[in-house]
Amino acid sequence: MLASETDFDAWRTAAREMRLAGVEPAAARFVVEGAEASGQGGLFDEPPMVAHPPATPRHPQGGGERKEKGFSAPAAFVDLAREVILHRSADRFDLLYRLLWRLRDEPDLMKVISDPDVAEAMERAKTVSRASHKMKAFVRFRQVEDARGEAWVAWFEPPHRVLEKTAPFFQRRFPTMRWSILTPDGSAFWDGEQLAFGPPATRDMAPAEDEIEAFWKTYYASTFNPARLKVKAMKGEMAKGYWKNLPEAGLIPELVAASSVRTDVMVAKPAPEPNARFARVIAPDLHAARPTADAVPDDLSEVERGVQACRRCPLYRDATQGVCGEGPSGARLMIVGEQPGDQEDLAGQPFVGPAGGVLDAALEEAGIERADVYVTNAVKHFKHEPRGKRRLHKTPNAGEVQACRWWLDAERRLIRPRLVLALGATAGLAVLGRKPAVTKERGRALPLDDGSVGMVTVHPSYLLRLPNADSRAEARRGFVDDLIAARGLISRS
Amino acid sequence: MARLDLRKKLSILADAAKYDASCSSSGTSKRDSVGGRGIGSTEGMGICHAYTPDGRCVSLLKILLTNFCIYDCAYCINRASSNVERARFSVDEVVDLTLNFYRRNYIEGLFLSSGVIRNSDYTMEQLVLAAKTLREVHDFRGYIHLKLIPEADPKLVEMAGLYADRLSANIELPRDEALARLAPQKDVAVIKKAMGQVRLGVEAAKPGKRDKIKPPKFAPGGQSTQLIVGADGAPDTEILDRSASLYGGYGLRRVYYSAFSPIPDASSVLPLSKPPLMREHRLYQADWLMRFYGFSAPEIGEGTAGGMLDLAVDPKLAWALNRREQFPVDVNRAPREMLLRVPGLGVKAVDRIVSVRRYRTLRLEDVGRLTRSVDKVRPWITALDWTPGGLTDAADLRARVATGAPQQLSLF
Numbered sequence: 001m002l003a004s005e006t007d008f009d010a011w012r013t014a015a016r017e018m019r020l021a022g023v024e025p026a027a028a029r030f031v032v033e034g035a036e037a038s039g040q041g042g043l044f045d046e047p048p049m050v051a052h053p054p055a056t057p058r059h060p061q062g063g064g065e066r067k068e069k070g071f072s073a074p075a076a077f078v079d080l081a082r083e084v085i086l087h088r089s090a091d092r093f094d095l096l097y098r099l100l101w102r103l104r105d106e107p108d109l110m111k112v113i114s115d116p117d118v119a120e121a122m123e124r125a126k127t128v129s130r131a132s133h134k135m136k137a138f139v140r141f142r143q144v145e146d147a148r149g150e151a152w153v154a155w156f157e158p159p160h161r162v163l164e165k166t167a168p169f170f171q172r173r174f175p176t177m178r179w180s181i182l183t184p185d186g187s188a189f190w191d192g193e194q195l196a197f198g199p200p201a202t203r204d205m206a207p208a209e210d211e212i213e214a215f216w217k218t219y220y221a222s223t224f225n226p227a228r229l230k231v232k233a234m235k236g237e238m239a240k241g242y243w244k245n246l247p248e249a250g251l252i253p254e255l256v257a258a259s260s261v262r263t264d265v266m267v268a269k270p271a272p273e274p275n276a277r278f279a280r281v282i283a284p285d286l287h288a289a290r291p292t293a294d295a296v297p298d299d300l301s302e303v304e305r306g307v308q309a310c311r312r313c314p315l316y317r318d319a320t321q322g323v324c325g326e327g328p329s330g331a332r333l334m335i336v337g338e339q340p341g342d343q344e345d346l347a348g349q350p351f352v353g354p355a356g357g358v359l360d361a362a363l364e365e366a367g368i369e370r371a372d373v374y375v376t377n378a379v380k381h382f383k384h385e386p387r388g389k390r391r392l393h394k395t396p397n398a399g400e401v402q403a404c405r406w407w408l409d410a411e412r413r414l415i416r417p418r419l420v421l422a423l424g425a426t427a428g429l430a431v432l433g434r435k436p437a438v439t440k441e442r443g444r445a446l447p448l449d450d451g452s453v454g455m456v457t458v459h460p461s462y463l464l465r466l467p468n469a470d471s472r473a474e475a476r477r478g479f480v481d482d483l484i485a486a487r488g489l490i491s492r493s
Numbered sequence: 494m495a496r497l498d499l500r501k502k503l504s505i506l507a508d509a510a511k512y513d514a515s516c517s518s519s520g521t522s523k524r525d526s527v528g529g530r531g532i533g534s535t536e537g538m539g540i541c542h543a544y545t546p547d548g549r550c551v552s553l554l555k556i557l558l559t560n561f562c563i564y565d566c567a568y569c570i571n572r573a574s575s576n577v578e579r580a581r582f583s584v585d586e587v588v589d590l591t592l593n594f595y596r597r598n599y600i601e602g603l604f605l606s607s608g609v610i611r612n613s614d615y616t617m618e619q620l621v622l623a624a625k626t627l628r629e630v631h632d633f634r635g636y637i638h639l640k641l642i643p644e645a646d647p648k649l650v651e652m653a654g655l656y657a658d659r660l661s662a663n664i665e666l667p668r669d670e671a672l673a674r675l676a677p678q679k680d681v682a683v684i685k686k687a688m689g690q691v692r693l694g695v696e697a698a699k700p701g702k703r704d705k706i707k708p709p710k711f712a713p714g715g716q717s718t719q720l721i722v723g724a725d726g727a728p729d730t731e732i733l734d735r736s737a738s739l740y741g742g743y744g745l746r747r748v749y750y751s752a753f754s755p756i757p758d759a760s761s762v763l764p765l766s767k768p769p770l771m772r773e774h775r776l777y778q779a780d781w782l783m784r785f786y787g788f789s790a791p792e793i794g795e796g797t798a799g800g801m802l803d804l805a806v807d808p809k810l811a812w813a814l815n816r817r818e819q820f821p822v823d824v825n826r827a828p829r830e831m832l833l834r835v836p837g838l839g840v841k842a843v844d845r846i847v848s849v850r851r852y853r854t855l856r857l858e859d860v861g862r863l864t865r866s867v868d869k870v871r872p873w874i875t876a877l878d879w880t881p882g883g884l885t886d887a888a889d890l891r892a893r894v895a896t897g898a899p900q901q902l903s904l905f
Binding site for chain 2: 236345
């Protein structure tokens with residue numbers, strides 16, 4: 001005998017006793033006080049059984065010996081049963097008992113979610129969970145005044161018995177309000193300190209209106225787009241059974257009825273004259289002010305603006321921004337990398353990511369102040385390929401390097417460095433106009449057309465990619481040596 | 494100007510905000526008001542408090558602070574040259590409405606956006622002020638989504654991240670050239686920079702393993718954006734490439750696709766027609782394939798014709814019909830990644846199959862209990878007692894599995 005429809009503890013105790021007594025599922029019968037019996041058997045009419053101590057220390061499958069006493073149900077079953085018992089179906093106790101019965105000989109049963117009984121129980125648990133979720137969504141409080149001030153009351157009819165399961169949600173959400181939720185199954189009360197449950201209620205015990213509802217209905221009607229009518233989708237999520245307790249649902253028939261006319265009117269209406277009153281406040285057209293593609297930049301700020309507007313190759317499209325060089329305009333040393341990476345693309349500055357860290361440390365070791373160097377890239381936009389939530393670096397091709405030389409050449413012309421140090425083959429191509437053999441040519445002074453000196457070395461990201469620590473340390477020494485050689489060249493000349 | 498009453502304002506400013514598809518209240522940190530001075534909680538899963546007859550969820554109070562705007566974007570109901578009625582809420586009115594709705598359990602929180610008035614900084618300041626008032630004066634712990642005005646000072650974006658669960662800036666048009674033409678006051682580079690700032694802010698707010706002091710919160714619900722479908726001639730493949738690039742670059746939680754919808758007082762530049770709802774639906778399905786099923790944008794492109802997704806069959810089915818040599822897949826052996834490619838198997842069904850098959854060898858009937866419709870998967874799988882035989886390669890398979898006709902634009 002269970003005290004109520006949702007009396008899980010009593011069901012658990014009774015089921016455990018029956019299982020230990022070997023009562024077959026067909027013979028088991030659970031009765032809720034004051035309700036019709038379920039099942040066909042007559043267990044509780046029989047002589048009382050010996051009560052077993054509750055859940056003796058759990059050990060799987062009773063340690064080899066198949067004594068009824070050692071059997072314990074897995075937590076997955078208990079958790080599932082707690083949910084299923086809230087389902088309004090009359091045979092839920094029997095379904096659960098059948099599972100419990102089978103669990104002794106099939107200890108993995110709960111994991112076999114393709115089993116018809118398990119699947120059925122899971123389906124009901126899901127229905128219950130959904131009903132609880134919908135209760136969180138569809139309860140509507142109305143404001144009342146009583147001797148202690150304002151309080152909030154809701155009338156709600158859940159399709160399953162989810163009041164007690166769901167009430168703590170409202171307690172966490174509205175702890176500073178005094179509220180009651182009334183349902184045909186029972187009621188919940190929160191007085192600001194304690195959550196209590198009471199007897200079933202009726203609709204007339206809740207207030208009939210609330211002045212803010214008019215605003216809510218206005219909002220509901222206004223946020224609806226009549227050109228997108230999808231009544232079936234709405235009903236799928238907001239079942240009609242809920243409508244009678246939703247103040248806004250009363251508007252649905254007229255909104256649906258008027259939608260096609262409203263849409264047709266919008267579509268058929270000729271385009272109106274632009275509103276002249278506001279025409280004078282319209283913000284300026286940004287695109288009219290764009291620099292033209294072939295204007296030769298006269299200073300670094302024009303290079304910056306030009307790069308942001310650059311359409312010389314398609315790389316701008318998926319990049320955040322163009323990343324120009326950074327450093328003093330009179331720098332003696334210009335360092336040219338390949339292209340901005342993920343971090344540089346977001347920050348708008350060259351060499352601020354992992355490779356930048358390597359470069360900074362190597363410069364320091366070589367005795368070069370980064371603040372004295374003009375640091376830039378051969379290609380100003382980040383070329384990459386999206387891979388989920390990341391972007392994978394892709395090497396720019398010769399065409400892209402060629403297109404972007406327009407900007408690198410402008411930087412070289414304006415900075416007039418004595419030495420241009422290219423990091424890696426792509427930068428080498430941009431500086432020398434031919435792809436250098438980096439390992440053969442590195443560290444040597446190479447004359448450039450404009451009278452300055454060029455030099456190539458490896459790219460710092462190459463150091464990051466080396467898998468073994470020894471080769472990494474060696475490559476790093478070589479990189480620092482090249483930087484020292486570069487320092488020698490700029491201080492000599 | 495005559496003062497409008499509050500209900501009238503609400504109707505104008507909700508109407509003005511409804512073309513933004515996002516209404517989600519999910520994905521933020523878990524919190525409640527126990528021990529607080531106010532109200533509000535977020536418990537992981539978002540809650541839709543109502544559905545309008547357009548099938549859309551009402552989760553947040555989605556309004557504009559004002560629909561006055563100095564921008565003149567052709568697709569927008571609030572563009573400066575439109576003749577729609579204008580209104581403006583005070584910050585206090587927004588705060589009161591939010592709390593009044595929240596107490597009655599109508600909403601999960603506020604989604605506040607605005608037309609740009611005076612200048613970007615001023616507008617963004619007002620949005621931030623509303624969020625700040627809710628959080629600091631009322632200790633409101635519900636969900637707040639703030640629209641970014643991309644041109645605003647980065648310091649204001651930083652403040653917005655402090656109070657909001659989610660931030661968003663809308664790209665709106667998949668094609669940059671179209672944005673330049675239809676929204677001449679907007680610069681896509683500025684929008685992307687703002688998104689980049691949000692990504693860096695979100696990353697910086699994630700505490701490192703050794704951090705003793707947690708960094709301040711920043712938009713724990715991440716950021717999203719919206720692309721309008723059908724206003725600028727961009728085919729689906731281009732839209733999906735754009736999405737992939739946005740997901741990769743800015744760690745977006747969501748890209749929303751909004752079928753270009755008729756608006757009152759439309760601009761003559763953009764002729765109106767019924768919104769392409771089916772196309773929008775297919776784009777969402779393709780987006781899901783990219784985020785949860787391991788498909789890349791180019792792979793989805795394989796199943797398109799002229800860059801457009803098939804309206805009659807979903808994009809996964811379209812891909813499978815093109816790649817039949819990969820099927821049938823053995824549900825008892827195939828790796829998870831391959832099961833995810835089976836038409837009719839969702840992520841949940843795949844996870845169930847993978848977990849059950851350790852205990853049982855699956856028959857077709859078992860698969861039927863683990864998924865929604867066994868008929869859909871039948872041509873693509875083998876099970877203990879099932880092999881599709883020639884069905885996988887049947888010439889008329891497409892006709893047999895297609896549910897809707899291509900010309901049918903709306904299902905409802």
